[in-house]
Amino acid sequence: MYGENGYTLIKELARSEDNLPPYNAELVTHISREIKKIYDENQIDAQQSINENIEASILNTIRVRNAVTKRNVRCLMAYHFNRLKCLRTMRWEFGSILPADIKSNLSTAEIEWFSKYSRLLANYMRSIGEDGVNLSIDLKPPKALYIEVQCLVDYGKFDLNDGTTLLLKKDSRHYLPRNECEELIRQGVFKHII
Amino acid sequence: MSLRVSYSPNYYSLDDILATQERVPCKVALTIQKMGHLNPSVAERDLQPGTSLELPLWLVSELSQSRAPLVNPELPKIYREAYREILKADACAVDLHKFSLFFYELGSHIKRFDKKQDVHETLLHTFRTRFRQLMDLADNSMSDPTVQQTLDILERKLFNDAYKARMKLNTWLKDSNTTIEAANMVINHKKRKRMNIEDLL
Structure with missing residues (x-):
């Protein structure tokens, strides 16, 4: 059935609240390959319908495939976007160094993104005022020194x-x-x- | 922090993606070539008009929205007349979780298939009736820990948020001398770690 892989991917992510499951590279490549395959099939059929001028009902098939592609893309996008969102929160909760077992669940691109985000955040905090402000402290109003x-x-x-x-x-x-x-x-x- | 922020036009919403995977009964209106495998009950190459089958909602809403709809959607069982009557009688007595995990989320998509707007009315009515009870539960949830099991995913989120807000208010009323606490994720991470160690032993 179409779109089943994307559903599995999203379900896996949705099930774990507040922590990240291991990056499922296998399923991601699987879905990308499905997208590519459907795209190719569509192109062949579209070409044929132009050349041979057959009945227009092949258009219906193309519409179905197009819907599947859109769905697959959405699943992939949502998967990566939500992981990054979680990762961003982690920067604020864990600080700039992640525990090793969390880090092992990330893909290389995500680790790179995390260090870039950390650097940006540090640069920003340094740029406020004269000697910078550490935004990650005093989250609750201080009562004593x-x-x-x-x-x-x-x-x-x-x-x-x-x-x-x-x-x-x-x-x-x-x-x-x-x-x-x-x-x-x-x-x-x-x-x-x- | 929650991964599952959801409202309908949110492209990235996990809940919405999960909800739109639910299957909706529909009838094929035009021949769709080479798509016979969408209907597992027959082994034909093409999908013939008039075939009844169940397709995921995302596919149905894509194919039924245009001047020449490929499929004609029908209402899923839980939004039909019989079930609507149950909800109209007393929405509070219903175990919504058993109806569907995504009752409202799914309903807001499904209501487009219902020309008479009955589903729309039912959704509103159900939510309105159950909301008062929900807030009641959230404020005094100590009494019964099993209440959460009868809520659908939207209600459960509201319940959790309301409960947290209530707890925050309580601690604030008791003493405004707030302690600095470890971050949420850090606490959960530690708990999980402890569990893993116990597994090894």
């Missing part, structure tokens, strides 16, 4: 802006400047304690 945090994982060494180095161990507690640890909280390294 310092906050207490608890470390959730063995993170290792962490350099503060004033030059001191902290050793972050699991379950250790720290009293840190809010703007410096917010990113780590977002990444799940720290837990904010009130």
Whole structure:
């Protein structure tokens, strides 16, 4: 049945909310090949109908094939577009470095896109004001300059802006400047304690 | 974040693509050469006029919209008179999920095939009647966790959004001293990882 592959592709993506399934290169090539094949068939029939001047009902066939092509293209476009949309959100949620298991689910083009997007975003944030603004912090209005945090994982060494180095161990507690640890909280390294 | 933002003219909407895959009964109006394989019940080369078959909605709406329609669509079972009567009687008592996962989404496409606009009316009526109940559930969902199973995909999304908004309001009313939290995706990613480790053990 026509369009079945595209449906499988979209279903696979729709089923996983908030995370990306592995890039299905096999199915994508499959669909592209189907598009090409249908296009060729159409062209042959169209050529024939001009040359031999046969009945116009071959046009109906061409219409059906055209609809199938449109559908296939839509599935491919939606697949890639929605993956990129998810990837863009990931840049804001995970930061500029993605966990290895997420990265292994991406295609090479997507990895390239991600690093380009990261670079653009960094350039933009640097260009605001005089010394740039980090847009990924202060997502909630800050109430105090310092906050207490608890470390959730063995993170290792962490350099503060004033030059001191902290050793972050699991379950250790720290009293840190809010703007410096917010990113780590977002990444799940720290837990904010009130 | 949700991958599945949907409203009808959205080309990239996953929900719309899934909904338009549903099969619609229709009758072939003109001979379509070489397309016999669309009808799996007979092994003919061409599709003859008068054949009844079920085709995906995307194909049907493409082929029925023009001056010379290739197929004449009919209403799927769940939008026909009998089912409309059920919805008219009491829309709240119906398990919409069993009707169709994409009841509204599909209906908004199907209503174009219905000249008398009855489907249109039914969709509106159903949504209006069920909406009050839906909001009620979202505000007090603690009582019954199985309610979600009777909702179609649009209602489920509304329910989730309303529920989240309610929870946010509750925490804000309790204390406005908001903590900074780990990003949603990060939390989910961690949970998934933990599950994988358990699998290995």
